[in-house]
Amino acid sequence: MLFNSIEYVLFLPIVFLLYWFVFNRQLVQRNAFLIAISYLFYGWWDWRFLLLIIISSAADFMIGRAMGATEKEKERKPLLIASLVINLSILGFFKYFGFFVDSFAEVIRFLGMEPNLFTLKIILPVGISFYTFQTLSYTIDIYRRKMAPTQDPFAFFAFVSFFPQLVAGPIERAKNLLPQFNNLKEFDEKSAKDGMRQILWGFFKKIVIADQCAPHVNYIFDNYETLPSGMLVLGAVYFAFQIYGDFSGYSDIAIGTARLFGYNLMQNFNFPYLSRDVAEFWRRWHISLSSWFRDYIYIPLGGNRDGKLGRIRNIIITFTISGFWHGANWTFIFWGFLNGLYYIPLMLMGKNKSNTDVIAKDSFLPPLREVMLVGLTFALTVLTWIFFRADNISQAFSFLGRIFSLESGTIPRARIIPAIWIIFFFIIEYFSRRLKHPFENFDGVPMVVRWSVYVFFVLCIFKSYAIAQTFIYFQF
Numbered sequence: 001m002l003f004n005s006i007e008y009v010l011f012l013p014i015v016f017l018l019y020w021f022v023f024n025r026q027l028v029q030r031n032a033f034l035i036a037i038s039y040l041f042y043g044w045w046d047w048r049f050l051l052l053i054i055i056s057s058a059a060d061f062m063i064g065r066a067m068g069a070t071e072k073e074k075e076r077k078p079l080l081i082a083s084l085v086i087n088l089s090i091l092g093f094f095k096y097f098g099f100f101v102d103s104f105a106e107v108i109r110f111l112g113m114e115p116n117l118f119t120l121k122i123i124l125p126v127g128i129s130f131y132t133f134q135t136l137s138y139t140i141d142i143y144r145r146k147m148a149p150t151q152d153p154f155a156f157f158a159f160v161s162f163f164p165q166l167v168a169g170p171i172e173r174a175k176n177l178l179p180q181f182n183n184l185k186e187f188d189e190k191s192a193k194d195g196m197r198q199i200l201w202g203f204f205k206k207i208v209i210a211d212q213c214a215p216h217v218n219y220i221f222d223n224y225e226t227l228p229s230g231m232l233v234l235g236a237v238y239f240a241f242q243i244y245g246d247f248s249g250y251s252d253i254a255i256g257t258a259r260l261f262g263y264n265l266m267q268n269f270n271f272p273y274l275s276r277d278v279a280e281f282w283r284r285w286h287i288s289l290s291s292w293f294r295d296y297i298y299i300p301l302g303g304n305r306d307g308k309l310g311r312i313r314n315i316i317i318t319f320t321i322s323g324f325w326h327g328a329n330w331t332f333i334f335w336g337f338l339n340g341l342y343y344i345p346l347m348l349m350g351k352n353k354s355n356t357d358v359i360a361k362d363s364f365l366p367p368l369r370e371v372m373l374v375g376l377t378f379a380l381t382v383l384t385w386i387f388f389r390a391d392n393i394s395q396a397f398s399f400l401g402r403i404f405s406l407e408s409g410t411i412p413r414a415r416i417i418p419a420i421w422i423i424f425f426f427i428i429e430y431f432s433r434r435l436k437h438p439f440e441n442f443d444g445v446p447m448v449v450r451w452s453v454y455v456f457f458v459l460c461i462f463k464s465y466a467i468a469q470t471f472i473y474f475q476f
Contacts, residue, residue: 001044002470003253004206011041012257019261020187027184031154034181034261038163042127049125052090057160059086060135064149064156067142076143083139091132094125096328127167129325133292135160138174140296147175155181164257168250168471170268170288177265185262190443195259197439202252204457206471208464209425210245212418213238221389224399228409232402234419239389240382241422244273246472247286252437271433273381273426274359276373278342279352281381293322311347316340326388331396335387342380358433 001008015037023033043050063083067076138156141147150156159178165171220227220235227235248269255265268288275281282290301314316337323336346352359374360366366374383400390396432438442450 001041003250004203004465004471007044012260016260024184027182028154030184031152031158031181034158034163035154035161038158038161038166041163042161042166045126046123049128052094052125052128053131053161056087056090056132056135057157059083060139060160061150061153061156063139064142065151067139068149080139080143083136087132087136091128094123094128130169130171131160131166133171133289134174137171137292137296138178141174150178150182152182162258162263164254164261164263165265168247168254169286170251170254170266171292172265172288177263180263188262191259191262193443194440195256197442198252198256198259198437200256200454200457200461201437201439202249202254202256203461204249205245205252205425206249208245208460209418209421210242210249210472211469212421212464213242213245214469216415216418217242217389221395221399224395224402227402228407228411229403229405230409231411231415232399234411234415236382236386236389236399236403238418238422240273240378240385241418241425243385243388243472244269245425246469250471267436271358271429273378274374274430274433275377276355276359276370277346277351277377278339278380279346280355281377282339282343283356289322289325293318297321308348312344315343315347319343330393331387331390334393334396335384338384338387342384359430360433 001011018037019030019033023030039050039053042053060083063079067079070076138147142149155178158181159172159174162172162177217235217239220231220238224232224235251268255267258265266288268286270284270287272281272284275284298314298318301317302310303314304311306314319336319340320333321336323332323334323339326332326335343352346354359370386399387393387396390399428438432440435441439453442453445453
């Protein structure tokens with residue numbers, strides 16, 4: 001079920017009322033209800049893939065309990081390996097089987113032979129990358145003795161399947177989210193109001209910003225060979241805001257929805273396009289995934305402990321795997337690799353933690369140096385997004401070649417309209433940079449002003465709804 005669908009507009013208030021007024025007396029009953037409506041939410045797309053999430057949940061619940069029942073390393077380690085094999089095998093088959101078959105076929109063709117390979121048309125289950133990483137973090141943390149396993153299957157299944165963040169994150173750690181299913185929530189009006197405001201902001205980012213950019217991005221990338229350089233730059237910038245508005249908008253809706261039910265999810269985006277270097281960007285972009293790769297890939301590889309060459313190796317491996325997580329295409333792998341290359345000079349110079357606070361911390365406007373650094377970081381990020389968006393590596397380099405050809409040409413006025421919305425959006429982001437979302441402290445705003453703002457944003461969303469698109473990260 002899509003957040004931006006009519007079905008969800010009907011689904012959410014019904015679930016809200018049932019949660020608070022019907023299933024409000026017993027914890028097990030409420031968690032069972034959450035599991036049921038989460039499976040309904042997920043199965044609305046294709047009920048057959050419910051079996052995968054049930055298998056993953058059941059396997060890791062039992063493995064977690066088994067690990068918690070023994071202190072012997074020779075018994076705990078095989079259990080962890082079993083969790084890794086089960087989850088990664090399911091993920092690998094559904095997400096990467098076709099990629100490896102096609103890549104092997106290309107090698108065979110390169111050697112002058114014609115492959116005759118058996119292939120399957122495999123549909124990628126929505127959200128599989130997200131809930132797989134969520135359950136894996138649970139068993140890994142138990143193995144590392146960072147948390148004790150839960151004995152409550154209802155709480156664990158609700159943690160894995162919790163519908164607001166099931167399909168596209170944030171990727172929650174069990175240490176944060178699982179304990180929240182161990183107590184019977186009481187309605188918090190202030191938290192619910194703030195959740196509604198964050199949902200409104202998320203819908204604005206998704207429908208008004210991302211979806212306005214989408215048709216222009218599609219047109220420019222589909223016809224890049226015949227368009228002037230300026231149009232291609234515009235297309236790349238539009239895609240940067242499309243994917244940001246789309247994905248962070250989903251996260252805002254998920255976080256806001258969770259707050260309606262009394263649950264707190266982690267912040268997943270923290271105004272990343274106000275970053276002054278690439279390291280800061282990755283501390284602000286898709287925070288739940290970036291921190292996951294840091295804790296479960298980079299640090300186990302050796303982290304910063306293996307000298308400069310070891311750190312370079314670990315960074316490249318981590319970023320490349322991060323790219324591969326996004327999809328079975330060489331464009332994603334190169335996108336991750338390129339971001340790793342960006343990161344290395346900062347690490348070698350010891351400047352990867354230079355910018356840990358907000359831009360213009362103590363002033364109304366940033367100094368010129370910070371403006372230039374934000375511009376440079378954004379330009380480097382836009383360049384990598386070209387590889388992320390392109391159908392293949394060849395198209396990405398060809399697209400870049402067309403940009404640097406500096407071919408002149410006019411840009412139709414209709415193509416400029418999303419830029420106006422982006423400027424408006426960017427101004428709001430800048431002045432909200434110290435908050436979790438722009439409407440966070442709206443209780444102190446006069447009622448007339450507050451409701452005028454709400455009505456304006458709702459009207460903007462309704463006006464743009466006709467061009468609503470599916471969420472980009474559903475494919476990952």
